[in-house]
Amino acid sequence: MAEKACRPNAGAAALNFFRGRRARSRLPGQQDFGAPRRTYKLAATKCRTFTGGIAVQVVLLKDVPSLGKAGEVVSVAEGYARNYLIPRKLAEPVSPGKLEELQRVRQQREKKQAEMQRRAEKVAAALKDRTIPVRVKAGEGGRLFGAVTAKDIAGALQRECGIAIDKKQVALPVPLKEIGTYPVTVRLAPGVSVTLQVAVLPE
Structure with a gap:
C-alpha cells in the first residue's frame, strides 16, 4: 500500500505565513525584539569589526579588563557598546565636548x-648616600630584641629628614635582625628611587 503524502501542519503553516508578513513589513535591517528598547546615539568609525559589524568609539567611565582604563577612548563593536558597556555605565558615546573635557583632564594629570616627578628627583638627590640611624634594643652579639621593618625605616626617614613615605615604598625583602649598616632602596615615584644606608644601632 502506498504511503500517504505527509502534509504540513495547518497551524504551523499559518504561523509561518504570519511571520513572513511581519518580516516583510519591517524596514531592511530592522529587528523585532517586542517592546521598544532604549537607544543610544553612537558615532560610527570607518572601520569594521572582524565580524563585519560597525565599530564605534566610546570613552570608558571605569576600568574594563582587556579593553582599557577609565578616561580612554576605545573602538568597540556597536552591539557591545549599545547592549553592554553603556547600559552598565562602563562607557559613554564620544562627543566633541567629551573629548575636550578628556583633553583638559589629561593635561592636568600630566x-x-x-x-x-620633579619633587621625587629632588628628594632622591638629597637622600643619596645618606645614612639613616635606627635605634633598637639589642642583646649580646648584636642580636636584636625584634627586627627593623620597612615601617621602622619609613618612621626614621620622617624623624631624621622630615620626608613622609609609605612603608610599601621601602624595598626591604627581609627585616633586619642584627646591628649593622645596610643599603636600602626607597621608591619615591615611578622611575625614581634612591639607595640609602640604614644604620641599625643599639639604644
Missing part, C-alpha cells in the same frame, strides 16, 4: 605627574 602636569601633576610632572610636578611629583
